[in-house]
Amino acid sequence: MSMIIKTFFATYIKKKCNERFISQIKRHVTLYQYSTQIKSERPIFYKSNKWEAIIGLEIHAQLNSKTKLFSLIDAAFPGTLPRLNAKCIELAVMASLALSGNVQLVSSFDRKQYFYPDLPSGYQITQHYAPISLGGKVFLNHLDGLEYDAVVRVKQIQLEQDTGKSIHDIIPGMTLIDLNRAGTGLIEIVTEPDIRTSKEAGLTVRKLQSILRAIGSSDGNMEEGSLRCDVNVSVHEHGTPYGTRCEIKNLNSIKFLMTAIDAEIERQINELENGNNIEQETRGFDVSKNQTFRLRTKETATDYRYMPEPDLPPLILNKDYISRILNDLPELPDELKTRIMKQYCIPLHDAIVLMNEIGGVKYFEEAVKNRNSQHVSNWIIHELFGLLHAKNIKFSQNPVSALQLGSVVDCVDNGDITGKVGKKILEKMIAGDSRLASAIIQEEGLRQLNDISELKKICQEVILQNPEQLISLREGKQAVFSWFVGQYIDMREQLKVHHKMAEPEKSTVLPITPVSELQHKPFPKTAACLVIGDEILNGKTADTNSGFFAKYCFNLGIDLKRIEVIPDEEEVMAFFLFPYSVRRLSSNFDFVVTSGGIGSTHDDITYSSIAHAFNLPLNYHQPTMDRMAEFVKNTPQMKVFRNETKKAIEARKRMVLFPQPSLVIYPDEKLWVPIVIVNNNVHILPGIPSLFRGLLSGYRKYLNGGETFVRRFIKTYQPESFIAPVLTEFQEKLKDFGIKIGSYPKLTKDKTWVVVVSLLARETSPQVVEKIEQAAKEIAEKIGGLIIIEDSESEIIEDSESEITEFEKLNKNSKL
Numbered sequence: 088m089s090m091i092i093k094t095f096f097a098t099y100i101k102k103k104c105n106e107r108f109i110s111q112i113k114r115h116v117t118l119y120q121y122s123t124q125i126k127s128e129r130p131i132f133y134k135s136n137k138w139e140a141i142i143g144l145e146i147h148a149q150l151n152s153k154t155k156l157f158s159l160i161d162a163a164f165p166g167t168l169p170r171l172n173a174k175c176i177e178l179a180v181m182a183s184l185a186l187s188g189n190v191q192l193v194s195s196f197d198r199k200q201y202f203y204p205d206l207p208s209g210y211q212i213t214q215h216y217a218p219i220s221l222g223g224k225v226f227l228n229h230l231d232g233l234e235y236d237a238v239v240r241v242k243q244i245q246l247e248q249d250t251g252k253s254i255h256d257i258i259p260g261m262t263l264i265d266l267n268r269a270g271t272g273l274i275e276i277v278t279e280p281d282i283r284t285s286k287e288a289g290l291t292v293r294k295l296q297s298i299l300r301a302i303g304s305s306d307g308n309m310e311e312g313s314l315r316c317d318v319n320v321s322v323h324e325h326g327t328p329y330g331t332r333c334e335i336k337n338l339n340s341i342k343f344l345m346t347a348i349d350a351e352i353e354r355q356i357n358e359l360e361n362g363n364n365i366e367q368e369t370r371g372f373d374v375s376k377n378q379t380f381r382l383r384t385k386e387t388a389t390d391y392r393y394m395p396e397p398d399l400p401p402l403i404l405n406k407d408y409i410s411r412i413l414n415d416l417p418e419l420p421d422e423l424k425t426r427i428m429k430q431y432c433i434p435l436h437d438a439i440v441l442m443n444e445i446g447g448v449k450y451f452e453e454a455v456k457n458r459n460s461q462h463v464s465n466w467i468i469h470e471l472f473g474l475l476h477a478k479n480i481k482f483s484q485n486p487v488s489a490l491q492l493g494s495v496v497d498c499v500d501n502g503d504i505t506g507k508v509g510k511k512i513l514e515k516m517i518a519g520d521s522r523l524a525s526a527i528i529q530e531e532g533l534r535q536l537n538d539i540s541e542l543k544k545i546c547q548e549v550i551l552q553n554p555e556q557l558i559s560l561r562e563g564k565q566a567v568f569s570w571f572v573g574q575y576i577d578m579r580e581q582l583k584v585h586h587k588m589a590e591p592e593k594s595t596v597l598p599i600t601p602v603s604e605l606q607h608k609p610f611p612k613t614a615a616c617l618v619i620g621d622e623i624l625n626g627k628t629a630d631t632n633s634g635f636f637a638k639y640c641f642n643l644g645i646d647l648k649r650i651e652v653i654p655d656e657e658e659v660m661a662f663f664l665f666p667y668s669v670r671r672l673s674s675n676f677d678f679v680v681t682s683g684g685i686g687s688t689h690d691d692i693t694y695s696s697i698a699h700a701f702n703l704p705l706n707y708h709q710p711t712m713d714r715m716a717e718f719v720k721n722t723p724q725m726k727v728f729r730n731e732t733k734k735a736i737e738a739r740k741r742m743v744l745f746p747q748p749s750l751v752i753y754p755d756e757k758l759w760v761p762i763v764i765v766n767n768n769v770h771i772l773p774g775i776p777s778l779f780r781g782l783l784s785g786y787r788k789y790l791n792g793g794e795t796f797v798r799r800f801i802k803t804y805q806p807e808s809f810i811a812p813v814l815t816e817f818q819e820k821l822k823d824f825g826i827k828i829g830s831y832p833k834l835t836k837d838k839t840w841v842v843v844v845s846l847l848a849r850e851t852s853p854q855v856v857e858k859i860e861q862a863a864k865e866i867a868e869k870i871g872g873l874i875i876i877e878d879s880e881s882e883i884i885e886d887s888e889s890e891i892t893e894f895e896k897l898n899k900n901s902k903l
Contacts, residue, residue: 760782
């Protein structure tokens with residue numbers, strides 16, 4: 088009778104208290120229905136676009152509480168009654184709010200009965216009928232490593248007891264039970280079946296892991312068992328009802344989770360294709376075989392004999408309590424990731440790695456104060472994390488303070504030591520040395536030569552001792568240049584010379600473009616063009632540079648993937664859009680070209696913006712300044728130079744203020760303007776079309792070889808609408824041979840429109856060449872076209888008009 092009264096009381100209170108929130112729940116339902124519609128428009132198929140997988144997750148996260156959920160111990164002693172842990176309630180509410188869940192003002196506990204030996208009481212106290220939170224969502228996008236946007240709905244979050252740990256591999260043939268974790272507070276986060284691939288599932292778990300760590304609800308350590316996943320997988324043919332789901336239990340790493348999902352999807356597809364039915368069951372995952380295996384038939388709610396927990400009253404919360412927790416929530420991962428990327432200009436990869444380590448971002452922000460953020464990030468991620476991992480030390484046990492790591496970065500950046508020596512000092516710190524880097528350097532005599540005047544004297548001695556090599560160097564023999572570089576390297580090793588200190592002396596000897604530094608690079612396969620300028624966006628100036636670059640890439644067999652145009656407003660260039668764009672293009676493509684203002688006016692900020700994007704300093708490039716002066720010698724422009732004011736001189740010097748380090752080359756002997764190469768593949772060119780084309784044309788000699796390809800052109804006077812079905816038919820026939828077909832209209836100089844059809848194949852085997860030749864003949868016959876040797880540039884109307892700027896004046900008036 089007592090149990091019946093308690094159950095009635097709990098049901099009555101829940102009904103009354105939740106009536107006020109029905110409208111809010113309806114809003115959630117509408118949102119969920121909308122997100123489901125979005126998900127249905129994201130087709131992810133398996134095996135010839137026939138099969139679709141449906142995936143849902145159950146994530147068990149141990150709460151960061153010092154005591155267990157209902158008592159100090161959970162050995163199920165007779166006469167003991169549960170007492171709810173207030174800290175666990177707070178942590179569960181925090182998790183709900185962080186996931187935009189609807190915290191229930193009234194929730195209750197239930198008994199889940201089963202006959203496994205991992206709970207002394209023989210049942211688990213959970214929240215089956217009225218969980219503490221309903222709804223919520225997890226957003227996935229490019230910041231998480233997903234190529235598209237996805238929303239994974241959270242069905243509910245419930246409080247429950249953890250079970251003991253079953254141990255199978257200590258005594259052969261026997262299972263041991265570790266009851267230390269029995270009764271520990273858990274939250275179970277149950278998602279809706281919105282996930283379609285193993286990658287989405289892995290990213291969802293990683294996102295939830297980062298959220299729980301950020302708010303402090305759980306440490307999320309899967310390797311220690313404080314975060315565990317069960318996954319439900321079903322497969323069905325596209326357009327048919329969902330299939331029978333199978334549950335895979337106790338996956339304790341994201342890698343195993345993804346592998347298990349793929350293995351189960353493949354198993355179910357094979358079963359269905361062989362005419363078998365899928366049974367609803369619980370399965371395990373064999374890591375060594377990459378296969379799932381049957382554990383038992385899947386239990387239903389009836390099997391667990393759920394009943395309201397008679398020893399616990401309903402859990403009643405108030406809005407003030409929830410509001411206080413909401414106001415105290417810390418910065419969530421998406422906000423944190425965006426902030427540190429913008430504030431410190433570090434790439435997405437670095438932000439993700441720092442956030443994946445508990446305390447990683449805090450450590451970085453302590454170490455980065457008044458330092459180069461990219462350098463600090465690199466030292467933490469590549470050096471510190473790498474050394475800790477090699478020594479099997481967790482970052483939570485990291486013995487190197489942020490102050491110590493910062494001192495290493497300072498000493499390397501100041502030129503006191505090389506990066507190699509800095510790594511050795513870091514190893515000492517990990518081994519327990521509590522000194523700062525400056526003290527270690529001083530006491531152990533590790534400081535390298537950093538006085539440029541002393542170094543110049545030494546370099547000059549090397550040069551004077553080798554007069555024959557110097558003459559050959561001045562004659563432009565690149566092999567001798569490499570020999571001198573070798574001498575500098577030997578000298579640095581012997582005298583502990585900072586590796587950058589020899590660079591000024593090399594340019595003082597003779598400003599020769601180090602062609603060898605470019606010619607060893609592989610030929611670029613992909614390219615991108617970043618055009619900078621308000622005049623192009625507002626229509627005042629036509630963008631001909633990107634078109635020229637497209638033709639340039641086309642003729643060389645380079646695959647131009649992207650052309651982007653952004654304004655040259657200072658805040659856009661310096662802070663968010665431009666740095667993000669140029670870094671993204673640099674990381675995704677082999678050959679990146681920028682076209683924009685690099686002159687002397689206030690809005691010519693391409694050099695400074697690219698330097699900011701890669702956290703590089705700006706330095707005056709004296710060889711280019713000298714080259715500029717040489718080009719205008721004995722010309723009318725020289726008179727202007729001689730009468731310049733200090734402000735005018737400073738403005739002109741802006742044109743040679745380059746990011747450092749960078750590679751400066753002069754592809755066109757008729758121009759003083761160089762191409763400045765940053766980050767190995769970002770080529771900074773002026774926006775003036777004549778200079779842009781001249782420099783790119785001259786740059787061809789630096790490209791190492793070229794892609795091998797076969798290309799044929801067909802010219803026709805038929806409209807594209809007429810030839811489209813023919814091209815579609817042939818593209819379908821030729822796609823297996825790697826042959827691409829494209830078409831584009833052109834206006835010839837006699838004002839006649841023609842359509843040029845191109846057939847391109849990257850492979851040059853006899854079979855492919857024969858195929859492309861035969862296809863060109865058949866297409867030409869069907870569309871009434873003519874096969875031409877090349878897409879002649881002479882047939883195109885060129886946009887040759889361009890504004891006369893300071894660059895053009897300098898180059899037009901030069902003696903070259």
